[in-house]
Amino acid sequence: MRLLVLLAVLGGALPVVADADILVATRSVRGQTILGPGDVAVVAGEAVGTLVAPEEAIGQEARxxxxxxxxxxxxxxxxxxxxxxNQIVTLRYQSRGLSIAADARALDRAGVGDALRVMNLASRNTVTGFVAPDGSVVVGASLKP
Known part of the structure; x- marks a missing residue:
């Protein structure tokens, strides 16, 4: 039995967990706070789905x-x-030369590139679009700005 386990590990059938560096918070940080260099540190450890470098978090907002x-x-x-x-934003639809703009109300907070649900103020319809760098929300054929 030991021989089978050894062969499985050496053959790559079983995952081998190695120690790696992970990013941790150095203090308690409230959501919606922009992270600075003093807010994060790299420590030895292992965890799946975590950040590993300070550059990945510094300047980002804690969700x-x-x-x-x-x-x-x-x-x-x-x-x-x-x-x-609840902020009023410009809702844009663009497709093959056609461009339509309308006012809409944001139904949540969002950053550049995030998906955001908005309500068209004229029709009261709710749609989902992506936040453009200029603060407008783009929907339709060209989903990502």
Whole structure:
């Protein structure tokens, strides 16, 4: 039996877990806070789905509360929000030379490139689009700005 386990490990059938560096919060950070160099540290450890380099988190916004000493997961941080909930934004549809713009109300907070649900103020219909760098929300054929 020991021979079978050894062969399985050497043959690559079983995953071998190696120690790696992970990124942890150095202090408790509230959600919606922009992370700075003093907020994160690299420590030895292993965890799947976590950030590994400070550059991945510095300048990003905490999407959830981060706690001191706990690993920072990939979904815990993201681009800083440029649109706040209930903010009036420009809703744009563009396709083959056709461009339509309307006012809409943001139904959540979002940063550049994030998917965002908005309500068209004229029709009261709710649609999902992507936040463009200029703060507008793009929907339709060219989904990503």
């Amino acid at each position: 959830v509360n981060l706690y001191a000493g706990r690993p920072i997961r990939i979904g815990d941080v993201g681009p800083p929000a440029i649109i706040e909930r």
